[in-house]
Amino acid sequence: MKFTINRSAFIKELNNVQRAISSKTTIPILTGLKLDVASDAITLTGSDADISIETTIPAVDDNNTLVVEAEGSIVLPARFFSEIVKKLPEDTMTVNVEDGFQTQITSGAASFTINGLDPENYPHLPEIDTTNTVTLAGDVFKELIGQTVIAVSTQESRPILTGVHFILKDGEFLAVATDSHRLSQRKIKLPEANNADYDVIIPGKSLTELSRMIGDNNPDVQMRLSENQVLFVLGNTSFYSRLLEGNYPDTSRLIPKESSTTVEIEAPALSAAIERASLLSHESRNNVVRFSVNPSDKTVTIFGNSPDVGEVTEQLQPAELTGDELEISFNPDYMKEALRSFGQAMIRISFTMALRPFTLVPTEDGENFIQLITPVRTF
């Protein structure tokens, strides 16, 4: 196996593949990076058993200046290999596997020889049939991930809640995540996928990695599903992730349909106020802020306190306020994260009663994006 390639083009792809490679894996060969060299392209593969990333560098693209002299495969220790590649002196580099698995990397006057591993021992990537494909716009999908992944549980004791639940039905793509304290739900219309029907749970960690790979120059993401794996195709890169097994709890019934009090307010203004109140609430044991809605003078009061430090009150003038008087307490961190996902938008908060969850939606397009937060009981 021997090839020469433009170093910066190679590093770009190497960085993508390296997202999947973990140094903490229990399977030694997975600390390596697999290189497959064919006559017209080279393929890089990295995996941590949960996520696998495979990317192809074609010879047809002149920017790569890829010249293949001999075909073959090798697994190289990823950490050393990438550090070596990044520090090489010239614009191009040559990788040559001589006898056995000894690999020589040369660039200009520098020459490294490192020990590789047998590519035969590298696990095979799952095979996913290409018929079940859903195409999503990259930026929309990235936004969807950003909005839902915040509500994913970080507790491994609740494995099913560490994923985002995706349902594709009747041309509508629905993503829900909850850690049982808050919930985030986003819908996208996909009219072209009218007969597809999916119900899968994708680990939140995989989605976070995936969204980092969706750059501005990757307009479309193709999603393909099999029994226990999902594959996302972004241009020349394939991103495989394991699916979570089990039944996701029914979340459709958790979202209240009616409300007795609604408040419309600018997300950044509320976010700033919550941020201030949380300065003190973080010091107290239960970390809650109180949110009082006063319809008589159309104000909202936010109150936070810590028995040891002191207290804070702030009065806000929402754009719109209707319904009954209400006093509710919640964890300000959930509120902050939820508000951040709305960006600069105007939002509507709907309450039913002090003990029941309340929802936040953007005033425009409130149907497709909902954040739900559960109140904390205070006595």
Next chain:
Amino acid sequence: MDKRDLYDSFGGMEQQMQQMLDKMAKLRADMTTVLEKNAELVIENEHLRERMVEIENELPKKPVGTTTLSKSRQNLEKLYDEGFHVCNQFYGKRRNDDESCVFCLDVIYGERERP
């Protein structure tokens, strides 16, 4: 291993055991306190219930209260307030630091069509 290390590790172990023993004694003492308190509360509770029955008998029938929760839901609410999950997902597990749970709230307050 050096002989001194051997002695040191014996010393260390002895100390750990001593600590463990102290901890155990303390735990037992704590448990006794809790049990005593529990017994007191049980007795007090009985008294209060008796008293309640007396008062209820004295008073004419009360108008229906503001709460519309059924008896069983009230029970669940009580469990939730005591710091336990009552939802299908985590039933009976402790709620750490009084965390709220959207599933429990649905079970307690959610609308449910009667079959």
